[in-house]
Amino acid sequence: MSALGELRKLSAGKRPQTAAEKAFIKKDNRRDNKAAYLFLLPWLIGLAVITVGPMVASLALSFTKYNLLQAPKFIGLDNFIRMIGDERLHNSLGVTFVYVFVSVPLQLAAALALAALLDRGLRGLAIYRSVYYLPSLLGSSVAIAVLWKQVFGGEGLVNQFIAIFGIEGRSWIADPSTALSTLITLNVWTFGAPMVIFLAGLRQIPVMYHEAAQMDGATKWQRFTKITLPLLTPIIFFNLVLQIIHAFQAFTQAFIVSGGTGGPADSTLFYTLYLYNRGFSNFDMGYASAMAWFLLLIIGVFTAINFWASKYWVNYDD
Structure with a gap:
C-alpha cells in the first residue's frame, strides 16, 4: 500500500490528523488536480480555439460591417x-x-x-x-x-x-x-x-x-x-x-x-x-x-x- 494510502487509513480512525499529515494530503491532492488538468488540456484548448473563440468573434462582428476584404467597421445595432x-x-x-x-x-x-x-x-x-x-x-x-x-x-x-x-x-x-x-x-x-x-x-x-x-x-x-x-x-x-x-x-x-x-x-x-x-x-x-x-x-x-x-x-x- 502506498504511503498516502497508509496515511489515509490511519487518519480514518479517531486520532486527529497532524499538521504534517494534512499538508501531505493537500499536496497529493494538488498533484492529482494537475494530472487531471493535463489530461483535459487538449479538450480545453479545443474549447477555447474552436468554440468559445469563434463565438466571441462572431458576437463582435455582429455589430460591424464586414465583407472579408476590408477591416470591420462598427455600426452598432x-x-x-x-x-x-x-x-x-x-x-x-x-x-x-x-x-x-x-x-x-x-x-x-x-x-x-x-x-x-x-x-x-x-x-x-x-x-x-x-x-x-x-x-x-x-x-x-x-x-x-x-x-x-x-x-x-x-x-x-x-x-x-x-x-x-x-x-x-x-x-x-x-x-x-x-x-x-x-x-x-x-x-x-x-x-x-x-x-x-x-x-x-x-x-x-x-x-x-x-x-x-x-x-x-x-x-x-x-x-x-x-x-x-x-x-x-x-x-x-x-x-x-x-x-x-x-x-x-x-x-x-x-x-x-x-x-x-x-x-x-x-x-x-x-x-x-x-x-x-x-x-x-x-x-x-x-x-x-x-x-x-x-x-x-x-x-x-x-x-x-x-x-x-x-x-x-x-x-x-x-
Whole structure:
C-alpha cells in the first residue's frame, strides 16, 4: 500500500490528523488536480480555439460591417435593425418553423412506434436496431442528400414506383408545393437516434406494472397510454429538446437539394441556408453573424419554453 494510502487509513480512525499529515494530503491532492488538468488540456484548448473563440468573434462582428476584404467597421445595432425589414429572412424563418414543427413530431412518433415494436423481444434485435439507426448516421451527410435529390427527381425512384399504378409523377424537389415535404420526409427517415433512446427507456419500465394492469383487464392500448407513455415522458422530453435544436440547425439537405439557392421559389430556404448565403455568397459577414446570434436566441427561447412546459406533462419518479 502506498504511503498516502497508509496515511489515509490511519487518519480514518479517531486520532486527529497532524499538521504534517494534512499538508501531505493537500499536496497529493494538488498533484492529482494537475494530472487531471493535463489530461483535459487538449479538450480545453479545443474549447477555447474552436468554440468559445469563434463565438466571441462572431458576437463582435455582429455589430460591424464586414465583407472579408476590408477591416470591420462598427455600426452598432444596424445589422439587427436590418433583419426587421428583410423579407427573405422572414420567409426563411417561416420555412424553418414549418420544417421543425412538422418533421420533429412525425420523427418522434415514428421512433417511438418502432421502439415499441422492437421492445417485444424480436429475434435479431441488435441487427434491427443497427439497421434502423444507420439513417441517423447518414441523414445529414452530403451523400444521402444527393441520393434524396435523385429519389425525388423527375426520373427518380418515387416516380418509377407510382408509375406502376398508372400515376404520372413530377419532379418533387422542383415543385414549390412539395419541395419542403421531401426534406421533412428525409428528417423523419432519420429516426434512428431517438428510437434507440426510446428503446432504452422502454427497457427501464418495470414489467410488473404491465402485468398488474393486464390482470385488471387493461387492453394493450390502455397499458401503453396509461403506463408506458407517462413513465416515458422524461425520455420524450429529452428527445424533443434535442431534435428541435437539431432541426433548427438543418442545412446540408436544403443546400444539396436546392443547389444552395433555397429554391424553388425559396420553398426550401432554411434560416441556416440564408445565413450561409449572406455570409459566403454576399460576403456580408457582419449581417450573417447577427443572424447567427438571432438563431441562437430562437433556439434558447424554444428550449426554455420546453423546460417550462415540462412541469405540466413530464412525470418523474419523485
